[in-house]
Amino acid sequence: YDLAVIGLGYVGMPLAKEAAAAGLRVVGFEVDPRKVEALNAGRSYIDDLTDADLEHMLAGGFSATLDESVLADSRTIVICVPTPLDEDHRPDLSAVEGATQTVARNLSSGTLVVLESTTWPGTTDEVARPILEASGLVAGTDFHLAFSPERIDPGNPKYGLRNTPKVVGGYTAACRDRAVGFYSQFVEQVVPVSGTREAEMAKLLENTYRHVNIALVNEMAIFCDELGINLWESIEAAATKPFGFQKFLPGPGVGGHCIPVDPSYLSYTVRKLGYPFRFVELAQEINERMPSYVVARVQRLLNRHKKAVNGSKVLLLGVTYKPDIADERETPALPVARALLELGAELVFADPYVKEWRVDGNPVPREEDLSRAVAEADVTLLMQQHAAFDLSTVEDHGRLVLDTRGVLAEGERVERL
Numbered sequence: 001y002d003l004a005v006i007g008l009g010y011v012g013m014p015l016a017k018e019a020a021a022a023g024l025r026v027v028g029f030e031v032d033p034r035k036v037e038a039l040n041a042g043r044s045y046i047d048d049l050t051d052a053d054l055e056h057m058l059a060g061g062f063s064a065t066l067d068e069s070v071l072a073d074s075r076t077i078v079i080c081v082p083t084p085l086d087e088d089h090r091p092d093l094s095a096v097e098g099a100t101q102t103v104a105r106n107l108s109s110g111t112l113v114v115l116e117s118t119t120w121p122g123t124t125d126e127v128a129r130p131i132l133e134a135s136g137l138v139a140g141t142d143f144h145l146a147f148s149p150e151r152i153d154p155g156n157p158k159y160g161l162r163n164t165p166k167v168v169g170g171y172t173a174a175c176r177d178r179a180v181g182f183y184s185q186f187v188e189q190v191v192p193v194s195g196t197r198e199a200e201m202a203k204l205l206e207n208t209y210r211h212v213n214i215a216l217v218n219e220m221a222i223f224c225d226e227l228g229i230n231l232w233e234s235i236e237a238a239a240t241k242p243f244g245f246q247k248f249l250p251g252p253g254v255g256g257h258c259i260p261v262d263p264s265y266l267s268y269t270v271r272k273l274g275y276p277f278r279f280v281e282l283a284q285e286i287n288e289r290m291p292s293y294v295v296a297r298v299q300r301l302l303n304r305h306k307k308a309v310n311g312s313k314v315l316l317l318g319v320t321y322k323p324d325i326a327d328e329r330e331t332p333a334l335p336v337a338r339a340l341l342e343l344g345a346e347l348v349f350a351d352p353y354v355k356e357w358r359v360d361g362n363p364v365p366r367e368e369d370l371s372r373a374v375a376e377a378d379v380t381l382l383m384q385q386h387a388a389f390d391l392s393t394v395e396d397h398g399r400l401v402l403d404t405r406g407v408l409a410e411g412e413r414v415e416r417l
């Protein structure tokens with residue numbers, strides 16, 4: 001094979017698809033038999049990969065397998081496995097170590113090994129390389145080793161793997177050049193940097209930048225509310241500046257498997273120097289506080305209309321972590337729901353992407369008819385602005401609404417964060 005992809009998720013499958021489309025012979029290696037079975041049956045579980053895409057790949061010779069020996073027959077191996085945090089909020093590289101050990105067992109000379117998983121700077125050199133060299137082969141001499149961060153933005157209709165510039169760093173210059181050549185076959189713009197750490201750091205910078213700026217507007221939302229300032233307007237006004245300003249919006253909290261996680265990989269590395277990365281720790285504190293702030297705002301809105309949270313019916317609109325995809329990872333809707341239940345609220349939810357939703361194992365009733373759900377709730381809490389939601393339904397009902405996304409017209413009964 002020209003390419004073996006390890007980890008067939010929202011990163012690995014777009015990579016397999018684009019490489020196959022460029023004529024490479026691609027095989028996918030997975031440890032999850034259900035994923036292998038689904039993929040080989042033409043059933044995609046990836047938001048941005050249709051069954052038709054998959055059928056086309058299978059017809060072109062792609063297959064998924066649990067058999068690690070395919071790695072020994074692959075000129076290039078790319079590792080696309082998750083890098084979550086463990087329960088102590090520390091980097092969990094177990095998937096990366098496991099995948100790298102699998103590669104080491106099946107490494108042949110002349111192979112290019114690339115790590116794409118988001119991780120702390122130094123991982124490729126200090127963690128992956130020793131595991132691979134335990135095979136007896138030497139990085140930079142017998143095989144090539146590189147790091148290239150994934151920039152997949154799930155649900156983004158405009159940017160995919162092919163048209164998103166790809167940063168690449170190598171263990172040696174030869175490793176980098178080999179990796180640049182590999183990606184240039186199916187990515188329009190490849191951006192070489194001098195080493196694997198620079199490539200690892202570029203990714204962490206991108207996402208920490210996002211995390212910190214979201215925290216900035218979140219904290220501003222809290223004090224602007226007290227100052228009686230319409231921050232949403234100020235953000236739109238600031239965004240008219242044609243240079244040097246990037247718009248971020250307050251929200252009910254930061255979900256997903258990247259933005260809340262990646263900065264911790266960076267602060268973990270900085271702490272090894274003996275001091276904290278205060279920006280990230282402060283941003284985490286602010287973003288993690290947003291769910292309870294949202295609940296306090298629901299409470300205030302109900303109280304202003306002579307109601308208590310206790311005994312009120314609260315409709316949660318949108319329980320995923322961002323609009324228009326079905327992903328619930330780290331969704332802020334969960335801590336919001338927990339706190340509302342603690343206060344005695346009766347919860348219902350509406351979300352076109354979520355058929356069944358539980359809070360600590362307890363199912364939350366699902367509303368199909370948005371208009372009836374709004375009419376029957378004491379307060380509606382807009383958490384995600386799914387395009388499928390007809391927001392005029394929410395606005396026109398004259399019911400209480402807390403809009404955490406700044407998409408509704410404010411009024412006596414409709415408040416925004």
Ligand code: SAJ
Binds near residue numbers: 152207251252256321
């Ligand atoms: N959020 C806000 N305010 C904002 C932007 C986002 O509250 O102004 C919240 C969202 O509601 C969401 C969370 O932050 O809960 C994450 O939002 P996101 O748009 O960053 O979503 P992700 O994590 O799926 O995707 C990001 C990518 N996003 C964009 O570039 C738009 C990108 O940074 C990476 O490709 C990806 O993480 C990754 O894999 O690292």
